Amino acid sequence: MxxxxxxxxxxxxxxxxxxxxxxxxxxxxxxxxxxxxxxxxxxxxxxxxxxxxxxxxxxxxxxxxxxxxxxxxxxxxxxxxxxxxxMGNGHPAFSGWVNSPPAMMGIFADALAATMNPNVAGGNQAAVYIEHEVLGWFKELLGFPPSASGQLVSGSSAAALTALGVARHVAATRAGIDARHAGLQHATTTFTAYQSEQGHSCHRKALEVLGIGSSHIRVIESDAALRMSPAALEAALARDLREGRTPVAVIASAGTVDTGGIDPLDAIADVCHMHGVWLHVDGAYGAPAILTARYAGALAGIARADSVATDPHKWMSVPIEAGLVLIKDAATTRATYAHDPPYLRTDGDPEGVTGPPWFSELGLQQTRGFRALKVWASISHLGRAGYRAAIEHTLDMAAQLAAHVQAAPDLELWEPTSLSIVCFRYVGDCALSSAVLDAINRALCTELQLGGDVFPTSTVLRGRTYLRSCIVHAGSRPDDGERLVRLAREVGARLASTQRA
Ligand SMILES: Cc1ncc(COP(=O)(O)O)c(C=O)c1O
Known part of the structure; x- marks a missing residue:
């Protein structure tokens, strides 16, 4: 009509x-x-x-x-x-990438946020205080002080860019460069950054944009569990400092995207503190597992970072986009980003129109949506206990999936598994070459995805192709894992038989 x-x-x-x-x-x-x-x-x-x-x-x-x-x-x-x-991520049998279903209260809150349509750049409006409330909750969960700066962003890529921008400001100032005025144009030092081979590509992107350049990112050796080696980090930092380079940041993972590996955060923080280097922790996926007894210890070191990124839109199921960055040094965050243009009054007036210091002066965005409402509503609805139970359930489902894989003689499990990610590959019952097995596993992944019954994704670990199942759906059921293993074996066997024929 x-x-x-x-x-x-x-x-x-x-x-x-x-x-x-x-x-x-x-x-x-x-x-x-x-x-x-x-x-x-x-x-x-x-x-x-x-x-x-x-x-x-x-x-x-x-x-x-x-x-x-x-x-x-x-x-x-x-x-x-x-x-x-x-794409499938509302379905309980979907386990691709790190894409969760939407939390119901988040769906409703998104509509209500749009109904108000506030610009959360700042101002003495409820939306600003709700964002501060949400930030306060994450500071408490992750062990950051109440004085830390932070804001909601589109996701951990934007969070990393925001945090590494501050890290660059600190490093440049230390090298005697006013990066805001001169950029890195006249730098006589080389700026460097550090992450393991499992570090997410969003940090490369951020460091490229920030003018560090990907050739100055040191890929730090990792152990058999693909966790960054603090000793190798220490050696790389010491060498760069000795040779006059200026480290900008070490980026550690609190749950890598491939295997859920958690870098030894405490030992890495020790190395960073010893050399006075900024530590950014990527907790995009893994940080919420700090709620569980199983991972609280391994993730406690997040508290020692200078900045952390996490995505409520991943394991916490807040509707996309909901990323979050916390930066301990609030004054330097402001020194990195504030412009205080005359057409805004951002100085802060708790009782007047302007309200608390503006978010727009503490990050990249000027106009900012009311992302906080869907995070606030989802956390209010489930509470800590609800989220703990939901995350523990997905950990249990992942453990059961890993057990099914282990019991299948024609599948090979990537070990150790971590968080709610299970990687495995079809290996068959005879000695097919590694290249052929890689091709089989790539085809297997596509066939499973198109089959409509399950949805793993794939990745490459130590040069070999693996199926990768990341369970972040709180409604995931034991038979979803059983079906994935059964189909992987059936389809894998058929694909392998065409290689032998
Ligand atoms: C471990 C990890 N870090 C960073 C990112 C980037 O986050 P976003 O896609 O929210 O920007 C992802 C995305 O999947 C991730 O899994």
Whole structure:
């Protein structure tokens, strides 16, 4: 139905109050129905099915609509064409990448945040205080002091860029360079950074953008469990310092994306403190496991970092995008980013219009959405205990999956497993070459993903291709793991037989 069709429906204008309250309710209830139907049906649908080529062509080929479209027609399209083709991460059998289902209160909160539509750059408005509340919760969980700076960002890539920007400011100042004014244009020292081979690519991206350059990132040796070696880090730092280079940051992982490995954070913090080098901990995926007795000890060292990134949109299931950065040195964070432009008054006035010091002066974004509401609502709903139970359940599901893999003679488990990630590969019952097995496992992964019953992803560990299952769905069931193993064996055997024929 369009405006021209009549039917009592009026063409929308830009102003939300032009919608009568009853019409907001009617359309809103339809949205709620779509949400409920979509989530209820998800587990009965294929985990994933690709968008058919004709539809994907159609989706990008429609010109800017000239005429208005009725809300019901828009919702019908969303139901039939958009909700019908998700990537699969709401399904309990999905275990690809680090993509979780959405927490229900987060879904509702996102709509309410959009209803208020605040610009959380700053101001004496509730949204600002809710963001401070959320930041305070994460400071408490991760052992950061209340005085630390921080903010919600799109994800850990943005968190890393924000934190490493401050680390660069510190390192440049130490080298006598005013990086804000001169950039690194006239530097007579070489800036360096350090992470293990398992460090996430987002740090490379950030360091490239910050002018450090990827050739100055030292890849620190790791042990058999793919955890950074503090001794190798110490040697690399000592050599660079001896030779006049300026380390910007060490980036340690609190849960690597490939295997969930947790670097020895305490020992790494010792090395960083000894040399006065910034420590950034990437807790994008793993940090929330600090809630569990199993991982609280291994993750306690996060508290010793200068900055930490974590993603409530990963293991905590807050709807994407919800990343978070904490930086201990609030004054230097402000010194790195603040511009205090005259058209804003960001100095802070707790009782007036401006409210607390503005977030926009402590990071990269000026206009900022109300991400905090969905984090606040999700954590309020589940509480610490609820999140602990949800995370422990996924740890149990991962342990069961690992046990099924171990019991299968034609599969090889990557050990040690860590957090809720299980990596394994099909190896068959005869000696196929490594290259052939890699090709089989790549094809196996694709076939499983397209099959619609399970959805692992793949990765390369020590040069070999593995299937990788990362369980962050609190509704994951024991039979999801059994099915993954059964199908991996069946499809793997068929693919291997074509190699032998
Ligand atoms: C360990 C780890 N670090 C960093 C990132 C980057 O985070 P984001 O994608 O939220 O920017 C990811 C993303 O999967 C990750 O798993």
């Amino acid at each position: 369009t405006a021209e069709d009549g039917g009592g429906w009026r063409a929308p204008t830009a102003h939300p109050t032009d919608w009568p309250a009853d019409e907001i309710r009617r359309v809103g209830y339809r949205v709620v129905d779509l949400i409920a139907d979509h989530l209820a049906r998800l587990p009965t649908r294929p985990v994933f099915r690709p968008v058919p080529p004709a539809l994907s062509r159609e989706l990008v080929a429609t010109p800017v609509p000239m005429a208005a479209t009725a809300p019901d027609a828009i919702l019908d399209s969303i139901r039939d064409v958009i909700l019908a083709y998700p």
